[in-house]
Amino acid sequence: MQGSIADSSQPITEATIAPTAIAHAHEAHPDFRVWGLLTFLISESLMFGGLFVTYLFLRGEAAVWPPEGTEVELLLPTINTIILVSSSFVIHLGDTAIKKNDLAGMRRWYWVTALMGATFLGGQAYEYYTLGYGLTTNIFSNCFYVMTGFHGLHVFIGLLLILGVLWRSRRSGHYGSHHHVGIEMAEIYWHFVDIIWIVLFSLIYILTLF
Amino acid sequence: MTPAQLPVNTPLADPGASPPPQGWKWYDYFTFNVDHKVIGIQYLVTSFFFYLIGGAMAVAMRTELATPDSDFIDPTLYNAFMTNHGTIMIFLWIVPSAIGGFGNFLVPLMIGARDMAFPKLNAIAFWLNPPAGALLMASFFFGGAQSGWTSYPPLSEITANVAQSMWILAIVMVGTSSILGALNFVITILFMRIPSMRLDQSPLFCWAMLATSLLALLSTPVLAIGLLLLLFDINFGTSFFKPDAGGNVVLYQHLFWFYSHPAVYLMILPIFGIMSEVFPVYSRKPIFGYKAIAYSSMAICLVGLFVWVHHMFTSGTPPWMRLFFTISTLIVGIPTGVKIFGWVATMWGGKIRYTTSMLFAIGFLTMFVFGGMTGVTMGTAPVDIHVHDTYYVVGHFHYVLFGGSVFGLYAGIYHWFPKMTGRLLNEPLGWVHFALTFIGSNLTFLPMHQLGLQGMPRRVAMYDPQFTSVNQLCTIGAFILAASVIPFTINVVWSWSRGAVAGDNPWRALTLEWTTSSPPLIENWEVLPVLTHGPYDYGLNNSSPENLEPVAGSTSPS
Numbered sequence: 001m002q003g004s005i006a007d008s009s010q011p012i013t014e015a016t017i018a019p020t021a022i023a024h025a026h027e028a029h030p031d032f033r034v035w036g037l038l039t040f041l042i043s044e045s046l047m048f049g050g051l052f053v054t055y056l057f058l059r060g061e062a063a064v065w066p067p068e069g070t071e072v073e074l075l076l077p078t079i080n081t082i083i084l085v086s087s088s089f090v091i092h093l094g095d096t097a098i099k100k101n102d103l104a105g106m107r108r109w110y111w112v113t114a115l116m117g118a119t120f121l122g123g124q125a126y127e128y129y130t131l132g133y134g135l136t137t138n139i140f141s142n143c144f145y146v147m148t149g150f151h152g153l154h155v156f157i158g159l160l161l162i163l164g165v166l167w168r169s170r171r172s173g174h175y176g177s178h179h180h181v182g183i184e185m186a187e188i189y190w191h192f193v194d195i196i197w198i199v200l201f202s203l204i205y206i207l208t209l210f
Numbered sequence: 211m212t213p214a215q216l217p218v219n220t221p222l223a224d225p226g227a228s229p230p231p232q233g234w235k236w237y238d239y240f241t242f243n244v245d246h247k248v249i250g251i252q253y254l255v256t257s258f259f260f261y262l263i264g265g266a267m268a269v270a271m272r273t274e275l276a277t278p279d280s281d282f283i284d285p286t287l288y289n290a291f292m293t294n295h296g297t298i299m300i301f302l303w304i305v306p307s308a309i310g311g312f313g314n315f316l317v318p319l320m321i322g323a324r325d326m327a328f329p330k331l332n333a334i335a336f337w338l339n340p341p342a343g344a345l346l347m348a349s350f351f352f353g354g355a356q357s358g359w360t361s362y363p364p365l366s367e368i369t370a371n372v373a374q375s376m377w378i379l380a381i382v383m384v385g386t387s388s389i390l391g392a393l394n395f396v397i398t399i400l401f402m403r404i405p406s407m408r409l410d411q412s413p414l415f416c417w418a419m420l421a422t423s424l425l426a427l428l429s430t431p432v433l434a435i436g437l438l439l440l441l442f443d444i445n446f447g448t449s450f451f452k453p454d455a456g457g458n459v460v461l462y463q464h465l466f467w468f469y470s471h472p473a474v475y476l477m478i479l480p481i482f483g484i485m486s487e488v489f490p491v492y493s494r495k496p497i498f499g500y501k502a503i504a505y506s507s508m509a510i511c512l513v514g515l516f517v518w519v520h521h522m523f524t525s526g527t528p529p530w531m532r533l534f535f536t537i538s539t540l541i542v543g544i545p546t547g548v549k550i551f552g553w554v555a556t557m558w559g560g561k562i563r564y565t566t567s568m569l570f571a572i573g574f575l576t577m578f579v580f581g582g583m584t585g586v587t588m589g590t591a592p593v594d595i596h597v598h599d600t601y602y603v604v605g606h607f608h609y610v611l612f613g614g615s616v617f618g619l620y621a622g623i624y625h626w627f628p629k630m631t632g633r634l635l636n637e638p639l640g641w642v643h644f645a646l647t648f649i650g651s652n653l654t655f656l657p658m659h660q661l662g663l664q665g666m667p668r669r670v671a672m673y674d675p676q677f678t679s680v681n682q683l684c685t686i687g688a689f690i691l692a693a694s695v696i697p698f699t700i701n702v703v704w705s706w707s708r709g710a711v712a713g714d715n716p717w718r719a720l721t722l723e724w725t726t727s728s729p730p731l732i733e734n735w736e737v738l739p740v741l742t743h744g745p746y747d748y749g750l751n752n753s754s755p756e757n758l759e760p761v762a763g764s765t766s767p768s
């Protein structure tokens with residue numbers, strides 16, 4: 001271990017280093033971005049965990065939940081849920097395509113996913129617009145808007161990631177069957193947003209029926 | 211989606227970028243730089259700057275408390291100082307210096323990596339800190355947040371709304387920084403060690419950073435949500451924490467303490483890591499109980515997530531909760547005790563060198579054990595109900611945060627300053643620094659326990675005249691403590707340019723950071739080192755030069 005050490009009596013010897021060789025060695029480590037994203041999403045899911053706990057805590061305190069006049073609408077959110085959940089399968093088709101080096105196929109499926117995501121956001125905006133109560137109406141509506149809004153923000157970020165992939169993929173050669181970490185990351189993030197929505201939908205929409 | 215198919219040779223850096231320079235210039239430290247060593251030093255220097263600001267606030271408060279009446283500063287300003295002193299010391303000094311500073315500088319060097327896993331993300335995480343600090347400073351133009359670092363509603367919702375909102379944004383920024391830094395550490399420590407180093411051969415500092423990072427990843431987002439809801443309550447008319455509209459104040463306390471109890475481990479686990487490096491080097495003995503110390507970090511990480519309600523025993527907590535969280539709190543003391551015994555046993559029979567670093571490490575031991583014991587007393591519900599919100603609490607957490615974390619940071623600075631700068635800190639000046647710090651901190655914080663037991667409430671600018679003389683003792687201690695920073699600052703500034711040249715390995719230590727030059731090359735090593743012995747094999751048979759006396763610090767009594 002000691003072999004590579006310069007004699008300690010020598011002054012600091014930056015001048016003797018060949019920077020390009022070292023820089024090259026630096027780039028040789030494997031790509032950990034997917035692991036990094038997964039770690040980040042564990043953290044992120046605890047953010048939603050905090051919101052879910054808040055919701056259940058406040059619900060447990062309330063006499064009537066949701067209070068009269070702030071019932072949730074069901075049809076549109078259900079359609080929205082179906083769209084978002086199926087978009088998770090669509091985006092996976094894109095991932096499968098790029099692994100077969102089918103760039104056009106990947107772009108096609110990612111465009112469809114982006115469209116479905118945008119539809120989801122549009123549907124949510126329409127829902128907000130037609131519900132008849134707002135953020136400040138009561139404690140339930142507080143929860144409703146903050147939770148769905150916070151999730152909507154994540155859908156929006158996911159949408160941006162997908163559009164970013166599409167933007168980058170317009171150059172051929174940027175992605176390929178062995179070169180698609182960015183595509184994969186967008187997909188993982190999209191699945192995450194989807195899973196969170198399923199929990200959220202159960203808590204806010206389905207469980208308020210009982 | 212299958213990780214196995216990931217490309218393994220993706221260049222992280224832009225291939226068209228110019229090659230890195232041959233050494234960093236001083237102005238590189240003021241730029242967006244992705245070198246983990248630059249980022250580490252950026253964290254340390256920035257956070258030390260905030261330490262001075264937070265310290266000045268403390269001096270102002272102690273001056274006010276020299277007399278029972280409010281006669282030095284306006285009580286509103288006192289509250290703002292009280293809030294921001296705590297906030298700055300926690301979020302802009304101890305956490306960023308221990309995790310961001312030492313973690314970034316040391317982890318890649320200790321595991322034989324050329325940098326962190328995500329260098330750019332690392333730089334982004336650092337650059338979230340200065341604006342957060344600026345935001346806190348700016349909040350003073352709006353009166354400054356009034357409600358303490360805990361920011362409990364309803365107080366936080368009815369006082370200084372603008373300043374409180376700025377405070378929230380600042381905390382969310384440093385919280386984001388903390389999450390990004392933590393994920394970087396987890397990936398780096400798990401995947402980027404040199405091939406010859408198993409996880410259970412890595413230095414204990416790396417274990418401590420792994421536990422710290424996991425804790426930060428799991429707890430910080432919950433605080434972020436609590437603060438987000440508080441922000442909505444203050445600014446957007448929601449009522450999450452407003453009982454008159456169906457909200458609940460205790461809910462905030464749960465969200466807050468789910469982060470903020472683990473936060474004490476964010477502030478002490480990296481320090482434990484520093485201790486595990488410092489004690490063996492200056493005792494010239496292998497660390498006692500490597501595995502016990504390593505796994506106890508993980509145990510603290512796990513159990514530490516389930517003790518938070520001990521801060522809420524007086525919040526109408528149901529008896530079963532008091533019972534459960536008293537027991538879990540007592541349990542979390544055990545892994546900490548394991549470490550303490552490990553360090554004492556490491557020193558036992560060792561050939562101890564009383565360098566400044568070692569003095570601070572021993573100072574840490576005494577102060578932290580005391581603070582730990584007062585912590586255990588308060589962790590039990592019956593005692594807590596008596597001393598809750600009194601100066602006993604203030605005394606306790608300053609023993610663990612100042613006597614523990616800050617002493618540990620000082621020990622780390624004296625130990626690794628030669629590696630960071632290539633020069634040694636001046637030892638006699640270091641001893642003066644240690645003496646002033648040790649006397650000052652005990653004089654400031656020990657009498658607070660008595661004040662608390664006699665019933666003096668915390669967070670007040672005025673108090674009952676019967677507490678005057680003891681308070682004056684604390685104030686004198688605080689002045690000594692403030693003075694202690696002067697020799698340290700002089701020492702650092704002077705030694706950075708003119709200190710004795712350190713050489714690669716002035717303490718004859720065995721961890722990998724000492725195998726490169728001081729300061730290390732830009733990519734750490736020309737040829738990556740290969741492990742030939744464990745990190746703590748001092749005095750064992752493989753007699754290599756490391757087993758000789760340290761070349762530096764040999765002026766100490768022996």
Ligand SMILES: [Cu+2]
Nearest residue numbers: 471518520521
């Ligand atoms: Cu605690």
